Amino acid sequence: MAHSHGHTPAAWTGVIIAFVGFCVASVFTVTAQPVGVIAGLAIIAAGAVIGGIMSAAGLGQKKNKGMTAEQARAHKRAHEEAHHSKAGAHS
Structure with missing residues (x-):
């Protein structure tokens, strides 16, 4: 299962919205x-x-509640290996 890393x-x-406020x-x-x-x-x-409201409404990253420690x-x-293979491809 791939994580979206906040995307x-x-x-x-x-x-x-926060960037506009900044x-x-x-x-x-x-x-x-x-x-x-102040505005x-x-x-x-x-x-x-x-x-936060959008995340609570189901538009945020999904939680992995059923994953065992071994999983x-x-x-x-798998994530680290994928990251290493991408880093090696850029060398």
Whole structure:
């Protein structure tokens, strides 16, 4: 089973909203307008909340609840081997 490493609709949405909030807060920091900075921080917090809600609604990464310890070790080995083969291909 492959993991998405956070490449889910919930993760992308939360990060994009937080990035917009960061940009807003940054612009208002440079222009020395505290109300705008607070608004940007509120947008960042909204990104976290919206991402969490979307994840809870099933749009986030799926949990592996039924995996045994041996299955987890085998999965980890397979993941590391796949990562090593990709790194070797780039050499």
